[in-house]
Amino acid sequence: MIVRKILTLLALTTLAIANQTIAQSYDSNPSAQKMHYYDIADFEMQASDINYADHIAPILQRSCLQCHRPGGGGPMSFLSYDEVRPWAPVIMYRTAIRDRMGAMPPWYIEKDIGISDGFESDYSLSDLDLAMIQAWAQNGAPRGNPANEPPPYVVTEGEDWTLGEPDLVLTGPEMTRPEVAPDWWGDIGIVPTGLTEDRYVQSIEVKEVNDIPDDIGSNTVGGRYIWHHMTYSSGVLSEDGSFILPETRVGWPIHEVGRNADKFPDSAGRLLQANSALHLNAAHMHSNGRETTGHLEFGIKFFPKGYKPKYTERGPRTGNGVDLDVLPGLPNQELRNSVVLQEHTKIMAFEPHLHAPGVRMCLEAIFGHNKFTINCVGYDHNWVKQYIYKEDSAPLLPKGTILQTIAYMDTSSKNPNLADSRNWSGGGRRSVSNMFIDLGYSVTMTEEQFQEEMAARREILGNKNNYDVGCPLCWAPVPEYDEAGGGSD
Numbered sequence: 330m331i332v333r334k335i336l337t338l339l340a341l342t343t344l345a346i347a348n349q350t351i352a353q354s355y356d357s358n359p360s361a362q363k364m365h366y367y368d369i370a371d372f373e374m375q376a377s378d379i380n381y382a383d384h385i386a387p388i389l390q391r392s393c394l395q396c397h398r399p400g401g402g403g404p405m406s407f408l409s410y411d412e413v414r415p416w417a418p419v420i421m422y423r424t425a426i427r428d429r430m431g432a433m434p435p436w437y438i439e440k441d442i443g444i445s446d447g448f449e450s451d452y453s454l455s456d457l458d459l460a461m462i463q464a465w466a467q468n469g470a471p472r473g474n475p476a477n478e479p480p481p482y483v484v485t486e487g488e489d490w491t492l493g494e495p496d497l498v499l500t501g502p503e504m505t506r507p508e509v510a511p512d513w514w515g516d517i518g519i520v521p522t523g524l525t526e527d528r529y530v531q532s533i534e535v536k537e538v539n540d541i542p543d544d545i546g547s548n549t550v551g552g553r554y555i556w557h558h559m560t561y562s563s564g565v566l567s568e569d570g571s572f573i574l575p576e577t578r579v580g581w582p583i584h585e586v587g588r589n590a591d592k593f594p595d596s597a598g599r600l601l602q603a604n605s606a607l608h609l610n611a612a613h614m615h616s617n618g619r620e621t622t623g624h625l626e627f628g629i630k631f632f633p634k635g636y637k638p639k640y641t642e643r644g645p646r647t648g649n650g651v652d653l654d655v656l657p658g659l660p661n662q663e664l665r666n667s668v669v670l671q672e673h674t675k676i677m678a679f680e681p682h683l684h685a686p687g688v689r690m691c692l693e694a695i696f697g698h699n700k701f702t703i704n705c706v707g708y709d710h711n712w713v714k715q716y717i718y719k720e721d722s723a724p725l726l727p728k729g730t731i732l733q734t735i736a737y738m739d740t741s742s743k744n745p746n747l748a749d750s751r752n753w754s755g756g757g758r759r760s761v762s763n764m765f766i767d768l769g770y771s772v773t774m775t776e777e778q779f780q781e782e783m784a785a786r787r788e789i790l791g792n793k794n795n796y797d798v799g800c801p802l803c804w805a806p807v808p809e810y811d812e813a814g815g816g817s818d
C-alpha cells in the first residue's frame with residue numbers, strides 16, 4: 330500500500346514537470362488542495378480487471394468527448410484507443426485534481442462538502458471513475474477486448490448541441506478579429522426572434538461558430554474563439570424594429586467562453602415574447618493569434634405551448650465588482666459578501682464569478698443558530714461554469730437567512746492566471762481587475778409555495794435522520810394557518 334502511494338507520488342512529480350502543469354497543483358486555499366486518489370480494491374475490483382474497452386471508453390464518452398474530438402474545444406482527440414493511450418498518465422493526473430484549477434473535466438464542485446450531486450448536466454467523475462482511471466493508467470493502460478468498446482461517438486451536423494437539437498436557432502452578426510489587437514467591447518445589434526406568440530424557454534445554449542479549422546488543436550480555451558463573452562437581453566421590438574421596449578426587457582445568462590448550456594427549471598422558464606428580439610448589447614471580443622471570423626448561435630428549446638412558470642420573481646444577487654481590495658503577492662485571501670433574504674428563496678443555480686486571482690468560492694447560509702455550507706467550488710478564470718441545482722436538491726431558504734458568498738483569491742506568483750502578482754488590484758471589468766459575484770440566480774416563494782416545496786422535499790428525504798443541507802426548516806413543525814391565510818404564532 331505504502332509502496333503504491335510512493336510510486337504514485339513519483340509518477341506525479343514526473344508528469345507534472347513533463348507537462349508543465351505543476352503550477353496548477355499549488356495549495357490554493359485554506360483547506361489545501363489534495364489530489365483525489367483511490368484504491369480500486371476499496372471498490373472490490375483489481376487493477377487487472379480494468380481496461381479501456383469496458384471501463385475507460387464509457388467514461389470518456391460521457392465526460393470528455395464533447396470537447397476532446399476534432400472541432401471540440403479540447404487540445405487533443407480521445408475518440409479511439411490509439412489516441413487515448415499515450416495520454417493515460419496525464420489523464421490520471423488531471424482527473425485526480427478533481428475540483429481545482431487544472432482539473433479535467435472542468436467541473437469544480439467539491440464533493441466532500443455541501444450538496445455534492447443533484448446538479449443538472451453533471452459530467453463530473455465519481456470516486457469509482459477516478460479509481461478505475463488510476464488503476465488502469467498505473468497498470469499500463471490495457472485495451473481489453475475491442476469488441477466490447479461502446480459504439481463510436483458520432484457528431485452530425487445539427488446535433489452538435491449538448492442539450493439536443495434546439496427548436497429555434499438565432500444567429501448573431503459575423504465579426505472578424507485580427508491576428509493581434511486589443512480587446513474590443515461593444516453593442517453588436519439586434520437579432521429578431523420571429524416569434525408570433527409568447528413562449529417560455531427551457532434551455533439556451535450559445536455556440537461560437539468560426540472559421541478556425543476543426544483539425545487544429547489549441548492549448549488554451551481562448552485559442553479557438555474570439556468571443557470572450559456576450560452580455561445580452563431580449564424584449565419586444567419597437568414599431569420600427571430598431572430597439573427593444575425597455576419595460577419588456579428580460580435578462581439572460583451571459584455567454585462566456587468555456588461555459589456550459591443553461592437549462593431553466595420546470596418551475597421557472599424564462600419568457601421570450603411575441604415580436605421579440607435578442608439585443609446583443611455588450612460583446613467582449615478577443616484576438617486569438619490568428620485572423621478569425623465568426624458569429625454566435627443561440628440554440629433555444631421551449632417549454633410546450635401553454636406552459637406557465639410557477640415562479641417569476643427573482644431573488645437577490647450576492648457580490649459585486651466594485652469595492653474590492655485584493656492585495657498583491659498573497660495566497661489564500663478571503664473576501665466575504667452577504668445579503669439578508671427578504672423573502673423565502675429557492676436557489677436555482679450557483680455561478681461563481683471571479684477574475685484571474687480567483688481560486689475558489691463558497692456559498693453559505695446562516696439561519697438562527699444554523700450555519701451551513703451549501704457548496705464550495707474551485708475556480709479557474711479560463712472556465713466559467715454554472716452549477717444548476719436539480720429542482721429537488723435546490724436550497725430552500727427561509728426569509729431572514731443571511732446568504733453569504735466567500736471568495737478565495739491567490740495573488741502569489743504561483744497562480745498561472747495572473748498577469749503580474751506584484752500589482753494591487755481593485756474591482757473592475759477588465760480581467761486584471763476583480764469581480765466577486767454569484768452570477769447564479771434564485772426565485773422568491775410565497776409562504777404557501779415555501780411550505781409546498783418543503784413538504785415535497787420531506788417526501789424525498791423520507792425521515793428526520795436524512796438532513797438536507799439546503800433546507801434549514803425542512804423538519805421544523807409546520808405552522809398552523811388561520812382562515813385568512815396568515816400564520817399563527
Ligand code: HEC
Pocket residue numbers: 348350388389392393394395396397402403404416419420423424431433434435454547548549550
Ligand atoms: C468542456 C470541454 C472539456 C471537457 C468536457 C474535457 N476537457 Fe480536457 N481539456 C479541455 C481543454 C480546452 C484543455 C486545454 C486547456 C487546459 O489544459 O485546461 C484540456 C486539457 C486536457 C488535458 C491536458 C492536456 C495537456 O496538454 O497536458 C487532459 C489530459 C485532458 N484535458 C483530459 C480530459 C479528460 C480525461 C476529460 C474527461 C474526463 C476531459 N479532459 C474533459 C477541454 C475539455
